[in-house]
Amino acid sequence: MIAAAVAVMLFIVAAIVTVRTFSGVDHYETRIGQISDIALDDGSTLHLNSDSAAEVRFTDHGRKVRILKGEASFDVAHDRSRPFDVEARSAVIRAVGTAFNVRLRPSLVELTVTQGTVTVHSGNDLAQQISAGSGAVIQPRSVSLTHLDSRFIGQRTAWREQMVELDGETIEQAASEFNRYRAAPILIGDTRVSSLRIGGRFRITDSKEFLSALQLSLPIRVVAGQDGSVMLLYQDEPEPADNAAGE
Known part of the structure; x- marks a missing residue:
């Protein structure tokens, strides 16, 4: 029953919503559960994660992309x-020929540079250069640089391979990540479940293996709802038979 519910709620489709306006702006948008690779006119590639949107406008003098929601990754053609x-909220990230990932989080913008160098400007903050192997936490008036090892970069960009990569995240964090790709959510029905931790690499197109791993490795019981949602409950240890008989 759980497998059937998961199969109904997870999907990846090839189509993408594309709109070209009279002003020459192309609008791209993905639905929940959809990941799309978009070839741009200049030879660059825009990768849109689930439930994401971006606007693209190219002229003879510049190339501009505005991320409206979600997460996007770029392979930029040299020019x-x-x-x-x-443009990502208050930040402007400039590249010539490079590759990087941008995720809009609730209160900040998360940047990961995987190839080449970009410059970042946010609000009144001076522009900063960020090279491959580094990232930044961007807020309206600040840019905080961080060095990222290859493992962490791989974790942030695993969605490009339609994977979720976990390395000791809490179940609450893991469920939140999977919910980006589900039409009906994974819910936590017991506070004792939230702080348990898990690692592994799982396909976003099929969360059945993730849910199975939870039940095999942790005291968690999975209950499928009729609407396709999944509830995670704490699995208490059964009482020993002799104790139960003595009561």
Whole structure:
């Protein structure tokens, strides 16, 4: 029953919503559970994660992308005469020929540079250069640089391979990550479940293996709802038979 519910609620589709306006702006949007790779006119590639949207406008003098929601990754074609600018809330990320990932989180923008170098400007903060192997936490008036090892970069960009990579995250964090790709959520029905931790690499197209891993490795019971949602409950240890008989 759990497998059937999971199969209904997880999906990846090839189509993407694309709208070209009279002003020459292309609008791209993915639905929940959809990941799309979009070839842009200049030879660059825009990768959109689940439930994400972006606007693209190219002119003879520049290339501009505005992330409206969600997460996007870029493989930028080299063209010094036309800088490639990505607007993410208050931040402007400029690249010439490079690769990087941008995720809009509730109160900040998370940047990961996987190839080349970008410059970042946010609010009144001076522009900063960020090279491959580094990232940044971008807020309206600050840019905080962080060094990222290859494992952490792989974890942040695993969605490009349609995977979720976990390395000791809490069940609450893991469920939140999987819920980005589900039409009906994984819910936590017991506070004791929230702080348990799990690691592993799981396909986002099929959370059945993730739910199975929870039940095999942790004291968690999975209950499927009729609406396709999944409830995680704490599995108490059964009482020993002799104790139960003595009561």
